[in-house]
Amino acid sequence: MAILKVNDLKVYFPIKAGIFNRTVDHVKAVDGVSFSIEQGKTYGLVGESGSGKTTTGRAVIGLESIYSGKVMFNGKDITNFGRKNSALRKDVQMIFQDPYSSLNPRKRILDIIAEPLRNFENLSMQEEKKRVQSLLEIVGLSPESILKYPHEFSGGQRQRIGIARAIAVRPKLIIADEPVSALDVSVQAQVLNFMQDIQKELNLTYLFISHDLGIVKHMCDDIAIMYKGRYVEQGTTADIFNNPQHIYTKRLVSAIPDINPRNREKQYHFRQEVQREYANSYNDYFDSEGLAYGLQPISDTHLVALPERG
Amino acid sequence: MRNKLLEINNLKTSFRIGDNYYAAVDDVSLTVNNNEILGIVGESGSGKSALAFSIMGLHTRAKIEGNIFYKGQDIANISPAKLNKLRGDDLAMIFQDPLTALNPLMRIGDQIAETLILHKPEMSQKQRKERVLELIDLVRIPRPEHVYEQFPHELSGGMRQRVVIAIAIANRPDLLIADEPTTALDVTIQAQILDLIRELKNDLDSGVILITHDLGVVAEMADRVAVMYAGQIVEIAEVHTLFENPLHPYTKSLLNSVPTEGQEKLHVIQGVVPSLQKLPRKGCRFAARIPWVDASAHEEYPELHEVEPGHFVRCTCYSHFYFPDESKEAYAHGNS
Structure with missing residues (x-):
């Protein structure tokens, strides 16, 4: 069964004009997109800038409001599940593009990675620390780094911290929005290998958004090309x-x-x-x-x- | 006929951090001929952009040692006035980010005309406008008259980069330095811009230094390639040689970390690029990233060795290098 099913998804942004600021038209960022992903597979979404690939990913996870269409996760309708339905939110996580702006510079690594844990699981301080340390080990960083701040890490390390945060609550689906486009080739290889490893280990499903066809070819089972x-x-x-x-x-x-x-x-x-x-x-x-x-x-x-x- | 256009000898560009100077470009020597594209590859922090800025004299506070001979004239040690005569005329640069390279308050036409006013003051206003329109057309921007009056924000990224190229080639430069000219662009636009640079090189018979982190771009464009790591050139060779017979461990590792047909696992280079201050100034700079290779394989003061005509490799460690997942024996066997 498909873990994620998207049906005729439309995301329109209003264009407002006039003295009453009325909506005069829409920008059709995503205009009728349908797909489904099987558990454990990687689905690549490719397109040039402005094609709507990122908006699609953000709409699936609920960061953009959906104009019409349906998003089904594990058979349940999550189209407008909002903030309340935390059980579903936990199962879908996101890896962001830019590891320099997606980590709060004023938080320690412990707090960054523990944030989803604090939202969804009631852990004692000790348990939480242990979990974060084991997550850091999974992503190949030293467990002692929990008290450091993001600026003390390199780009590749930061992206791995982002991944640790995404897998902290053991999600089923990860939306990876250009996870390596800000990184150097050798670091790219490291992050991609790592994503493949944890996919096997945790039976993860990826929605992999990228503009780089070489990487998509390497990572994905199925591919969709988007344009306008x-x-x-x-x-x-x-x-x-x-x-x-x-x-x-x-x-x-x-x-x-x-x-x-x-x-x-x-x-x-x-x-x-x-x-x-x-x-x-x-x-x-x-x-x-x-x-x-x-x-x-x-x-x-x-x-x-x-x-x-x- | 290829002539030597640019010759850099033992260039060292240092930046001051605290009380000390740290070399970001450390003892780099290279040449560029006309009608030739020299590709410079390396990761962030390898010093490739610092090198380009040194050639153009764009560092304001760096200490620059060594010589940069442009047609026999040492441009590393000439007066700013003389350098200004050359810059934008004989030497030109295409910058990475077209949005920050253009003035947002100036019309496209005026921005391109600026360099003509500076270097060709004898041109009449009418001639100048004609030349600008010709240039806009040359870089394949549709409707030159219309674009002439537009501002940078009205153009797409690809079009802006074309404007930056038009400015660079306005005075038919002999040496063109392109610093990651397509990094900010989509692939289809990238292909068009690269084709454009190649055609311009052929038309103007100029030498081009193409700086990029993308090995694919280098493979498509360059005649010769220099690989930089931690401020030094670690390998330099003709493009076919470099891709078919890479020797330096860093070059090999880089090539192995790019996804290619039928590759299961990508190669990961251990460790990180050392920061400017922590850079080892003695011994092989790549040694820390290949700890499984015996320390005796490295030279104390690694030099560039000419292994075949035109193919230079730094340090002796290349002849002892193997990837950790292939056994030493298999490697020795494969080479015999």
């Missing part, structure tokens, strides 16, 4: 990378720099070709407003936004 608030393509990692169907997906895939310098010319020509195809067949893939069409299945796992046939 809509899906343009969804499928398994193999579907997306070996058989991209939508021109926008092709364009993204062709833009990834190849790590082998021998492929440089080939990659350049491929990119030029895709660019030409993009210019020529734009109208076949996008409607009059420049938005993607509805998704059409082309195989059991593979959905592509194409105009309806006939």
Whole structure:
């Protein structure tokens, strides 16, 4: 059974104008997105800045108010579960993008990691300290660091503190919003490896939001590509990378720099070709407003936004 | 025909912290030829941006030792007035963040014209405007006349970066330094900007120093690559050599930490990049990150060794290096 099911999710931001500050229009940040994630899997949400991927993640966890649509977690409707329903809140946690701004600089590591524990579990000071120390050990930091402050840690270490906080209450689903984009390559590797390890250990499910296709390819089982608030393509990692169907997906895939310098010319020509195809067949893939069409299945796992046939 | 455009000899850029000076760029020597892209890779804190700023003379309080010869003239030790004549004319720089590099209160056209006013005062106003429009068109911004009158906030990130490039190439520079020119941009825009830089290099026959942390970008763009770690160049080679036969442990580790086809586990480099003050000034600077390699493998004062023509590696530890998950024997076998 799917642990998370999102149905026709829409998140609109109002545009206000005039002397009465009335809502005159909406920005459709997320415009009809549906997906489901199986327990223990990693689902990648890819798109460029402004595509609505982060908003989708934030809406799922309740940080953005949902205009319409449904979010089901473990069979329960959590669409507007708000602050009250703490049992559900505990099961869904978030890892934020920027480890420099997501940790309160005036709190000690102990207090940062213990915050979710204090919200959801009644632990004595001793128990709490023990739990935090064991969490620090899980993320590979020394248990003595509980009395330190965030500024005493490097970027990678901070991101691991963020992860320790996210897994403190043993969630089932973690929404990871660009968890490594602020980090150097070698530190990136460390955090990604670590996320994979605890996934196996705790049977975690990830909603992995990223703009980096290389990393998404490495981490995810299924991938969705977003553009202007809509899906343009969804499928398994193999579907997306070996058989991209939508021109926008092709364009993204062709833009990834190849790590082998021998492929440089080939990659350049491929990119030029895709660019030409993009210019020529734009109208076949996008409607009059420049938005993607509805998704059409082309195989059991593979959905592509194409105009309806006939 | 490739000529030597820039030659840096034993450059040392130090910053004062408290009462002491600490070298962020420590004994760097390199050359750049025209019609060539030299890629400089390294992680944050490796000194790659400090190096770029030293070449451009943009550090205000740093102590700079060594020589930077641009076409035979030592620009590390010339008067600010002379340097100002070169900067923006012969030497130009593309900055990382296009929003902070542009003046928010100035129209795009005026910002591009500024460098022309400074270096080509003989141009008439009409000529200048024509040249600015030509430049906007050159960096593929649609509707040059319209953009000429716009302000930076009205443009997208990719368009802003194009404006920054237009300013940099306004006077057909011979040497272009691009400091993480695409880090703030989306991949599709990145591809366009990189293609643009490459085409401009070919058209102007200029030398380019491309600074980046992205190995993919280097693989796509550079002719030669220098890998920096803790203020020093640890390996420098022609791009194919570097990616196919990397030698320095740091280069190898970096390449192994990027996800590639069929890779299960990413390589993690142990420890952290030492801070400027705690940097070991003696011995191999990478030694602490590869503790399983015997201490005797390192040199006391690591130097760059030319292992094959044009391929330099610092310290002798490269010939004894293996990854901890592969046994020493397997490594020795693989090399025999």
